[in-house]
Structure formats: structure tokens, C-alpha cells
Amino acid sequence: SWIEFYVNENTLKERLKLFFIKNQRSSLRIRVFHFSLKVLSCLLYICRVLTEDPATKKACSFLNYFHDYATRSPIIWVERSLPLWALQVISRNIGNIWEQILRISFILEMINTIPFLITMLWWPLRNLFIPVFLNCWLAKHALENMINDLHRAIQRTQSAMFNQVVILISTLLCLIFTCMCGIQHLERAGNKRNLFDSLYFCIVTFSTVGFGDVTPEIWPSKLLVVIMISVALVVLPIQLEQLAYLWMERQKSGGNYSRHRAETEKHVVLCVSSLKIDLLMDFLNEFYAHPRLQDYYVIILCPTEMDVQVRRVLQIPMWSQRVIYLQGSALKDQDLLRAKMDNAEGCFILTSRCEVDRTAADHQTILRAWAVKDFAPNCPLYVQILKPENKFHVKFADHVVCEEEFKYALLALNCICPATSTLITLLVHTSQGL
Known part of the structure; x- marks a missing residue:
């Protein structure tokens, strides 16, 4: 009986496990689908920023209780049209949240999921700001899983050097994208920087050039820059060390013939x-x-x-x-x-x-x-x-x-x-x- 249970796999649980986990090609399709959702969420955030009118201010009535309402409301409250809100809700809640509960990315999933669920219960809150741009880190995680599943599906082992280079580049892009979107949003209460100015500031800052022509004006933006630089100083050297170690091992073993x-x-x-x-x-x-x-x-x-x-x-x-x-x-x-x-x-x-x-x-x-x-x-x-x-x-x-x-x-x-x-x-x- 035990042999029939493990060999035949007749139960619904075993069939689902066979399709979603053991079947490498279907697992790869799921990884690609999750990766596409994360990228779509980031693109929708860019669309929301580009379509917003900076001269218009809309706020909910309960925000009047906050001190210095005119300064803080642009950070908490954004303009989001009803179709765009619907697209973000759909793209955010299609994925399987429970699969991520025991993983590191669970916090990011909850930050980007729970606020949209709240807006579904009370639609006037659709203009509440949600840091959707943090989905770039979830997209990075999905990309790593997708590459691993791709290698297993085609039955060919790629170089570990290639994987490490992809991880390093994706980490750097995620840092720049997070810093760019965060500064652009926080500066809504200051000089109202656009995305290009924020990107220019991030590139100049991370490249240690520091022209100083574009600088954050309010303390939340400055705090974000300090946090992102601290994260970059910790994460990037670790990945560069791993890349250097793989390079030395590759040189030691002779590398590959092109x-x-x-x-x-x-x-x-x-x-x-x-x-x-x-x-x-x-x-x-x-x-x-x-x-x-x-x-x-x-x-x-x-x-x-x-x-x-x-x-x-x-x-x-x-x-x-x-x-x-x-x-x-x-x-x-x-x-x-x-x-x-x-x-x-x-x-x-x-x-x-x-x-x-x-x-x-x-x-x-x-x-x-x-x-x-x-x-x-x-x-x-x-x-x-x-x-x-x-x-x-x-x-x-x-x-x-x-x-x-x-x-x-x-x-x-x-x-x-x-x-x-x-x-x-x-x-x-x-x-x-x-």
C-alpha cells in the first residue's frame, strides 16, 4: 500500500505537487508569470506618476486632523484614477500570497497587498499612497527563481558566473529604482522632483560623483538616501566578493571554451x-x-x-x-x-x-x-x-x-x-x- 501511494500519486495533493513543483516546465511558466506581475506593478506605478497632475491636490476629510496638512498630504495622498486603481488591485492580488508567508519577501508582499485590500473595502481610499515600486525586489527574487528553473528545464548547466552577474546587476537596478521612486514621491512635499531628476540624482550619488545640482530638500528624502547608501555599502561588496571568488575559481579550473x-x-x-x-x-x-x-x-x-x-x-x-x-x-x-x-x-x-x-x-x-x-x-x-x-x-x-x-x-x-x-x-x- 505504501508503494502504491508513493508511486501512483493518485491523490489530489500529489497531482498538484507533480504539476506545480516536480514538473520543471510548468514551474518555469509560473515563475515567468510571477515575474511579469511584479514588473507590471512597477510599470503601473510609473504610469500613475506620469499621469498625475502636480497642480491638483485631493485629500480625504480625515486628513484635516493632521498637523500641517498642506505639507504632509502630498506624501500620504496621491492621485490615482479608477481604472489604474483597478489594474493595480488585480495585478497585486492575483499572486499566491500564502506561498510567501515563510519567506523573506513576505513583508514586501504584505506592504503591497494589504493596502489594496483595504481600498477594495472602502473605495475612496484608492488615492492612498502605496509603495508599489518595492515590487522590483520581488521581481528580482522571481528572476533568480526563473533562471534556476530555466536551467533545470533545458537540462543544461550554465555557468555560476553568469548567475552571479545577473544577481549583481539586478540588485543594482533595484537599488537605483527604489531610490529614484522614493525620492520622487517624498519630494512631492518639497521641490516636486520628477522621475528624471530623481534618476539623475541616484546615478550621480551611487557613482560617487556628487555634482550637487540636484539634492533632497526635506528630511524624509535625506533619510531615504542615507538608508539606500548604507544598504548599497553592505549588499554590493558582498556580491562583488562572491563574484570575485567565482572568477578566481573559474581561472583556477581553466574556465570554459567559448x-x-x-x-x-x-x-x-x-x-x-x-x-x-x-x-x-x-x-x-x-x-x-x-x-x-x-x-x-x-x-x-x-x-x-x-x-x-x-x-x-x-x-x-x-x-x-x-x-x-x-x-x-x-x-x-x-x-x-x-x-x-x-x-x-x-x-x-x-x-x-x-x-x-x-x-x-x-x-x-x-x-x-x-x-x-x-x-x-x-x-x-x-x-x-x-x-x-x-x-x-x-x-x-x-x-x-x-x-x-x-x-x-x-x-x-x-x-x-x-x-x-x-x-x-x-x-x-x-x-x-x-
């Missing part, structure tokens, strides 16, 4: 378990010995960090313009994606000749060959195997070179034609550098 370069330039991928200087130089000298391969790039995919000798060699101008080192494993799809294996002209899977356990080394080579073939079935595969009995497991490769089989073939040729192995060895060694 998709644009992979589509416009030819490259091959060299997969090794550990990279030694002799293996690297032998491969590069033999690969670039052919005149038709001079324009190819070599992408080295290795799970270990570069040693000092390899780093020095790859810093030589002759190799630094041709060879790119990526720290990663051929057994992981995200690392194969970083190397753009699906666009490669060929993949070379080599085994170090200094391996003590040759059988274990072949097993690792077989696993890497299977992973590459599964990820990029159309990519030509060149595999080096140490023991002949393991060739059967990589028979799908385009070319398989067995080291021990080659040695046995030379011994057989020596029986037929003596000194064959010596001749081949001398030819190989004396041909270097020619």
Missing part, C-alpha cells in the same frame, strides 16, 4: 588522468607535425592541477596561442560541455606509460571513452589502451592503439626481418625537430 570559438574554429580535446611534461610534449609535437593541423586548437581536459613544468610550457607563446587547459573530468557532462566536446573535431583519450597498475589505468580509459561516446556520439574517438584484452570494451572507437600489441607486433617483425624494431626506434628518435 561556444562561439567552438563553432567558428576547429579544436580537438585531449583527455588524460594526469598530465606529465613528456606526455604533453610528445602529443603536441606529433599532432602539430602535420601541416593541415596547424590551425587546430588543443583543449586539455585533466582532473588534476597543472604542475610547474606543464605551466611553464603552456606559457610559451608557441603553445599559449594553441593549447587551452581545463581542469575537469571526462566522466562529468558539465566538464565535457565546458570543453565543447560536441563541437570537437576529435577526442584523444591517452593513458600514461608510467602507470604501475596498467589494468586499472585501462579501466579508467574505458570509462572515459564510454562517457565521451555517450555525450558526443558523432565526435571521432581515438583511444590508447595498454593491454590487448581491453580493446574489446572500446571497439566503438574510430581508432584504438594498444601499446603492448604494438610491442608484440615489433617482436614478430624482428623474427621475420631482424633489427626492424631498432630501425623504427632510430627513425622516430632521429626525426625529432625535422
